[in-house]
Structures are given as C-alpha cells and as structure tokens.
Amino acid sequence: MPLVLGLIALTLFALANRVYLSHRLLFSYDLPDSLLRILSQFRSTGRFFWAVSYAVIVLVIVRAWRSSPAWIGRTLVLGAALLQLAEMGPMRNDLRYANRASEPQALTESRWRPVIDRHQLVVLVPPAQCGGFRNVYTEIGRMTGESGIPLHSVVAARYGKTAPQSCRTALLDLAEGRLEPGALYIIDSGILLSLQQRSGQTAQCGQLEQLTLCTPQGKSLGLEPFPEREPILWPSEKKVLKANEMVGFLGIGWSSIEERGVWSLGYQSEVIVRLPGCFPGQRPRFRIEPFVGPEGQSITLSVNGGTPFSHVYREPVTDDIVAPVNSCDPNNPKAVAKFSVGNPLSPLELGMSEDVRPLGFRLIEAELLEA
DSSP: OHHHHHHHHHHHHHOOSEEEETTEEEEEOOOOHHHHHHHGGGSOGGGGHHHHHHHHHHHHHHHHHTOSSHHHHHHHHHHHHHHHHHHTHHHHHHHHHHTSOOOOOSSOHHHHHHHHHTOSEEEEESOGGGTOOTTTHHHHHHHHHHHTOOBSOOOOSSOOTTHHHHHHHHHHHHHTTOOOTTEEEEEOGGGHHHHTTOHHHHTTEEEETTEEEEOTTGGGGOOBOOOOOOOOBOOSSOOOEEGGGOGGGBOSSEEEEETTEEEEESSEEEEEEEOSOOOTTOEEEEEEEEOOBTTBEEEEEEETTOOOEEEEESSOOOEEEEOOOOSOOTTSOEEEEEEEESOOBOTTTTTSOSOOOOEEEEEEEEEEEOO
C-alpha cells in the first residue's frame, strides 16, 4: 500500500496543466503562482512519472515470469529482453561515440581570446536557441565565460518566452546593418551570401578560422577578408528545385533544411541566385506554407528591389508567391529575392511545442519562370 500511494502521488505531481493532442492544445487550467514557483524548481515535473512507469514494467515482468505454465511467461520475458537489446543499439553507439577520445578543439584559443576580449558582448547569428553554432557553441561559451563577456546565446533544456525575441532581434539587426557598439557578431556561413550584397557592411566583417565575424571595430582586428563568393547559377534545365537542392541559394534568415522544406527565421529572408541571362518576363516562383498565428501572417516578396508583392494569410495553406526580376544587369545577371515577414512567431509562443525559432513560412520548392 505505501508503494501504491507513493505512485499515485507521483502521478498527480507529474500531471500537466496543458494537455495536447499532437500539436493541438485540447485544454489547460491555471495553477496558483506560489505552487508554480515550487514546481518549477524541478524544471519538468513530468519526469516524476518515470518512477511509476518503471514500477509498472517491473510488475509486468514479475507477473509474466511467475505465470503458469512457466515456459510461456519466461519465453515472453526473454523475447522482450532481446527486442529491448536490439532497440537500444543506437543508444549504445551514441554512448560509445561520446566516451571515445576527445576530438581536438575546432577553435584556436590564442587567436580567438584577444578578439573576444576587445568586446563587451558576443552575438551568435542565428543564436544557439535558433539552432546556430552547435558545433562550436561550447568553445565560444567557455572563452566568453572565462573572459567575463556576456554571450547573447544559450543552450537550455527549457526556454522562456523572451528567447524567440532574442532570435528576431539578432537576425534583424544584422539584416539591416545595425551592429551594436562593442558587440562581436559571429555569423553563420549561409549568411555570407547576403552580406556580400551589402557593400557598406562588408567593411565591418572578416573571417577567423573560416568563421565570419562582424564588428563595429571592423578591420582594426586584423581579420582575414572573407572570400568573394559568387551566387550559384540557376540550373540551365528548367526544373522545379526542392528545398534541399537550394542550400547554396539561401542567404540570411533561414533555419536548417528539413524533410518537407526549410523554415524562414525572423523578419527577413533572402534567396540569391545567378541567372543564365536577362530575359523578358523572368520571375521566380516560390511555393510556401505560411506559419500563421492568431493575428494572421503577411509575407512580402520583391526581387532586385522591384515592386513588392504582399500576401496576407489567415490560415496555413500551401501557396505560390511570384515576383518579376527587376533591373536585371546583363553583365551580372542575378536575382536577389527578399522576403519580409510581418509576424514571425515561434511554436513556443503559440503553446505548440518548446521550439523557440521565430518562423514565418516554410519554403517547399522554387522555379524560374519565363515569359
């Protein structure tokens, strides 16, 4: 009886006050702030149900093992153990990888520490909470921490409601060329294509160990100039490009490629391509799926600074958005497609999941149309 009562108490403690079916919130109820402050000390009270599930598993195993006739129950238990052993294969491989000899550091501290120490803030773009720089986040975090320099980025199990805003702010500041005084911006390599379209901004940027840095101190840090990178030529054969075929075309404002497409991040996103030539009626077509909140979503597209075309969505749909190529230069035919998102929201803010990325729309495919 003490065990049963203890398991019931743990189950009640683990119950959530927000109940979902898939991504849809079914119902929720408020708890007193004083109680929430106590419960939040454990970060995720749902973990207290683990003890209940373990107890149920042990009970099933014992009852099966003691069943009559004995060979049936014991065959079931041993079969389940073999299935569990096979299912644990990927986890064993992960543990084996995690416990092998450490890999060498990706960043040379003697080169990075003097650069970091000349600033009052380090900003990763996109921040780690938006999925950026997971491979070197620990090294950058350690150096900034030892130098006492704040890092505008964090990897945490749970994020608060301010995390999406920090993603939106960092991306927008860089897109509009507003570098905060005293801040060192470490830029994802995919954004380099967009930076090269902003000639005034490149004077403030350089490279260090193949990572792009931007800072109001500019070239005084002795950074290497980043290599000129021409936009990739749109395939000559007329075909529809899926998102995973457009990696080289994506500039600022994109998340990582997923199976069904790539999500835009923040208020501005860019696709930059080199055209096979300047032809009448050229226009890129983008198939998108907007991420819509209670106030709807607006998405505006312009190409080469031409007339912007805006679409307002009240519900998530799959739609095509098209804009003509404006002022095509025959000596340098390219298309810089700029998307502006009116209300980038995170699934966290909508109560859908713990995802803090400020999403505007999912880019599914693209095609270059001609007259």
